[in-house]
Amino acid sequence: MQQVYTENLEHLDFTGLALSQKILLVRGGQSYINCGASKVLTEKLKDREVTHFSGFHTNPRLEDVRKGIVLLNESGADTIIAVGGGSVMDMAKLIKGLSGQDSDPGQYIRGSKKLKENRNIKLIAIPTTSGSGSESTHFAVVYMDKVKYSLAHQSLLPDSIILDYRLTESMTPFQTACSAFDALSQGVESHWSVNADPQSSEYSEKAIKLAVGNLVNAVRSPDHRNRTAMQEAANLAGKAINLTKTTAPHAFSYYLTSHFDIPHGYAVALLLGKFIIFNSRVSDKELSDRNSSRQSVVNKINNICGFLGAESPEDADFRINCLLKDCGLESDLTKLIDLESEFENIYKSVNIERLKNNPRLVENKNELFSLLTGQGESEKQC
């Protein structure tokens, strides 16, 4: 069971965390100082031997994970503290999961070997962004030879998390928006996932409602209330996808991030509304889950529309576009990339066979192309 502390990091009594004497601190670079964590943790950990690990690539690469494992072994640390955004969390989870194994990390990432439990290392996660919810998931993204993998194992789930909204205050409005849209998208995708269950649906419903209600204000006029709400939304969305995983918008977004440098949450949000429409038009033959029904998928999407304050899937798409615009972001993907010529590459970048957790099979390429290029869209004003 994960322990959750929602307190001011400075006032938190660290004795409850039962920290070991030697600690590996996995953290961001300048952001670790700017967010205020450096000042607080230097004081809190002054009697312990702390080895710092930072300076790795934003999206964790295997070569960086190897460096982290070497540092963990050399330091003799029994506790890893992760302070940062989703990539820092993932890096710490990978170091924990892949250290102390019998074979080379690459074999576990490729799936040719199964991870064994690594209970000797305690992992404490302190997020400084409000988006990925990675502090509450048991999987981590890792790149090997530029190919994206997701390593999943229960031992990757952090043992304790500390949620202090003050650490998110140094995010720029753009960073706040990108992470907020990641949380919103993860909530929506979890809610319609074929793996959704009553527990995940409760988490995702709360996450969507909190995100929609606070996202724009957290970007334009941040205060402790909307920052706390966005932190909670991100954490709930993380808990939701921990049970369901993400679906089509995430799968298609990775190409936009890796080829056009569109930040992750923003890239997913650019696709989210179109997939709300796409999934709502599912036919019986296109159900990913053969035990499900067209009506149950439609019901879930109607619920999502309700959480978004929308009257229909098309209205939900319009509202998401308005949220993007209200945050100062371009909402039209065709204005950011040459979608006509890139569509085939985007479609090919996704393993459609592995996309079975999206409620609708993503086989109707022409329909998806029309939706993404905005054909037949009305010119409503926000």
Ligand SMILES: [Fe+2]
């Ligand atoms: Fe995400």
